[in-house]
Amino acid sequence: MPHESNVFPGTDDLLRILQHNMNLMFVIRKQKGKFYCTFLSGKLKEQLKLLDIMTDSGGNIKKLDSTFLSLQKNKLIEAFTGTEITFKHQFHQHYLFTMLSPIIKDEEVIEVIGTTIDITSFKKSEQQIELMATHDILTKLPNRQKLLDDLDKTIHNNRKDKPKAIMVCDLDRLKNVNDTLGQFAGDKVITLIADRLKESTLETCPVYRLGGDEFVIVIDEHVPDLKVFAEQILQIVRQPINISDHDFYMTGTIGISYINQRACKTEDYINRASIAVHYGKVQGGNRISEYTNKMSEQYNELILLESDxxxxxxxxxxxxxxxxxxxxxxxxxxxxxxxxxxxxxxxxxxxxxxxxxxxxxxxxxxxxxxxxxxxxxxxxxxxxxxxxxxxxxxxxxxxxxxxxxxxxxxxxxxxxxxxxxxxxxxxxxxxxxxxxxxxxxxxxxxxxxxxxxxxxxxxxxxxxxxxxxxxxxxxxxxxxxxxxxxxxxxxxxxxxxxxxxxxxxxxxxxxxxxxxxxxxxxxxxxxxxxxxxxxxxxxxxxxxxxxxxxxxxxxx
Structure with a gap:
């Protein structure tokens, strides 16, 4: 059995271990209502640029950096009541996870020991996963699920900023491009049209990719004449496209569903605009169609016609x-x-x-x-x-x-x-x-x-x-x-x-x-x-x- 002195490291050894720890460790004391740092160690302090808030060479306690402290002040107040605290926060470009443990002596908190872990990489991965779940990978536009979530928040929650209409824009005959030049060219067309739509629409009218060659624009009250706006969108789609020295002239069909036509579900508004698109397509495409109840009946007939x-x-x-x-x-x-x-x-x-x-x-x-x-x-x-x-x-x-x-x-x-x-x-x-x-x-x-x-x-x-x-x-x-x-x-x-x-x-x-x-x-x-x-x-x-x-x- 080793001697006890060999099992437990001395003070110098402990300091060295703490200094080489990847995380941040600190001790906070409270005097006259102010917080002071009496100990700060770990490699993370260098990444966070907290070197200037250590105790000075005379061992006198030094006030904690105000920016770093302000992010934790309320948590420290709570910790000094004797409660263990864990929380996430951001400092400059870093996402951090901090644990505060109170040290109690004679039923009084005399100091709080803190441990901070850098979770920036995990946070960015989390954000990337969330982005992938809510945005289209090809165009970087928000996707169908994001559209439904956003509309749910505005349409069915009695908000004053309800959208005016849902506009679905479907590219005509994109399959021809895919068949002629391959899937890469088709993806290029979709990306280019997405960029054009983002650049040409109002900030208050977000653009989504519904899937395939369909885009959705949520129209707000800032658009006075929806037919004029829709025609402008079609003009944007019709602009020449050059891919691999090939010129294309795309067209689009637009279907419009008005929010004042009440629906049970948010998705009903999107489906109505899609029906209007389909109606426009069978009329030859390259046109604007506003949804009517009669269209639903005709749409059902067309579905049966497809089978026939x-x-x-x-x-x-x-x-x-x-x-x-x-x-x-x-x-x-x-x-x-x-x-x-x-x-x-x-x-x-x-x-x-x-x-x-x-x-x-x-x-x-x-x-x-x-x-x-x-x-x-x-x-x-x-x-x-x-x-x-x-x-x-x-x-x-x-x-x-x-x-x-x-x-x-x-x-x-x-x-x-x-x-x-x-x-x-x-x-x-x-x-x-x-x-x-x-x-x-x-x-x-x-x-x-x-x-x-x-x-x-x-x-x-x-x-x-x-x-x-x-x-x-x-x-x-x-x-x-x-x-x-x-x-x-x-x-x-x-x-x-x-x-x-x-x-x-x-x-x-x-x-x-x-x-x-x-x-x-x-x-x-x-x-x-x-x-x-x-x-x-x-x-x-x-x-x-x-x-x-x-x-x-x-x-x-």
Missing amino acids: IRKAFKFNEFTLSYQPKVDVHTNEIVGVEALIRWEHGKKGRIPPSLFIPVAEEIGMIDQIGEWVLREACNQFVRWQESGATPVIVAVNISAIELQQPDFLPRVKQIIKETGMDPHYLEIEITENSVMQNTEECIEMMNELRAMGVSLSIDDFGTGYSSMGYLQKFPINYLKIDQSFIKELFEESGSAEIIKAMIQLGHTFGLKVVAEGVEAEKILSFIRNEKCDYYQGYFYSKPLEADLIEEKLLAFS
């Missing part, structure tokens, strides 16, 4: 009709446009204007587009086998299909499988779809032209293509949107616009097609302006395949 679209293939409910394209001067059919029709087993005919946007939203437009292209090619071959005069068959391609990496191989495969002559195939592309990813679209269009496929810009005049890009597009036809044709004799300036479009098309060496011709006087006008072809009810409504065959055989 998936079943339509199983029950062979989709068919094609064909709109003749007619020579303005000879009145002969020079082509047909394939138009999808859906005859629902229980609900009857459902118009494309209703189910196509829904199909785009649920990711089924590729499947529908592939079916239309294959069926149109097969029908051309059947007409040819019947001895009918071959004419060009046009198929509409959506912006989503156009930007899929496998679109071109899919077209080649269908042409090969069906035996379609590519020189009689025309692909119609809307003006806005080619502007979303211009250089890649031009490259793809050149490959289609090299195969012999014709190309046309559909709905011309409704988008935002520049003349510079229009000149680059390797297209054959320019189709004037029917909205201009129908307003020809109703709106001032429509005639001049149509004249300019026809001249523009001819300047670029294109054949021009007028859509929506329904009267003799309209046909006479476009004939005088030397328009090449037309489509519309004046000649014929869209016809079934067998009726088109009869007309084509008549020209044979």
Whole structure:
């Protein structure tokens, strides 16, 4: 057994041990209502820069640093009543945990021994965990849970500063960016839009990331005109985005839910704004929708429609009709446009204007587009086998299909499988779809032209293509949107616009097609302006395949 003197260290040894202790140890005495430090040791005192508050060389007690003391004064008062105290506090950049133990003699507290531990690293980890729980990692914006917590505090607690409305902004067709350039590019777009929203909104209107490509802005009373504010947000989203030398033109759809429309739960307000977004999406997107109770009913119908679209293939409910394209001067059919029709087993005919946007939203437009292209090619071959005069068959391609990496191989495969002559195939592309990813679209269009496929810009005049890009597009036809044709004799300036479009098309060496011709006087006008072809009810409504065959055989 060792001697007792070897077991218990002496005073010098104790001081050395205490000085090398990682924590802070101190002794506080109280005289005439003031606190004095009689002992201070441990490595933490150097980190906290408390060296100047030790007792002086003569052993006289010295008053504790006022800043450090002020943080503990109330705790020391309590400790000198004989109570052990533990508490957390901050001193400069350090987070500390301090324990105060009173020393009692003759039923009186004569001094308090304190031990302080630096918990800065633990505190920062705690803050990081809390940040991760309440904020989106990618954008650093507060997340859905934080949104719900914040709204609960303001909406249901009778506070005067209740928000005015909830605004959900959903990016349109971000999936195209992911499919074209990968997930990294998609994340970059989300981050950039998040930064734009943070910089452009009021400090009193916080921005949250709801998830995916959805953002939420909580609107307060400082926004006088919500529609104007929402349009400003859409303008911010529409600004060009450049990633890896690729230019993108994103759009967004905004749904608005007003707080004065009472709801049982906070989340109901968010859901209402999301319903308004979905409603705007199926109307074509790139717009603002304010929630109404009627929207909920329509939303439920759309949800059922999504299920029905998936079943339509199983029950062979989709068919094609064909709109003749007619020579303005000879009145002969020079082509047909394939138009999808859906005859629902229980609900009857459902118009494309209703189910196509829904199909785009649920990711089924590729499947529908592939079916239309294959069926149109097969029908051309059947007409040819019947001895009918071959004419060009046009198929509409959506912006989503156009930007899929496998679109071109899919077209080649269908042409090969069906035996379609590519020189009689025309692909119609809307003006806005080619502007979303211009250089890649031009490259793809050149490959289609090299195969012999014709190309046309559909709905011309409704988008935002520049003349510079229009000149680059390797297209054959320019189709004037029917909205201009129908307003020809109703709106001032429509005639001049149509004249300019026809001249523009001819300047670029294109054949021009007028859509929506329904009267003799309209046909006479476009004939005088030397328009090449037309489509519309004046000649014929869209016809079934067998009726088109009869007309084509008549020209044979």
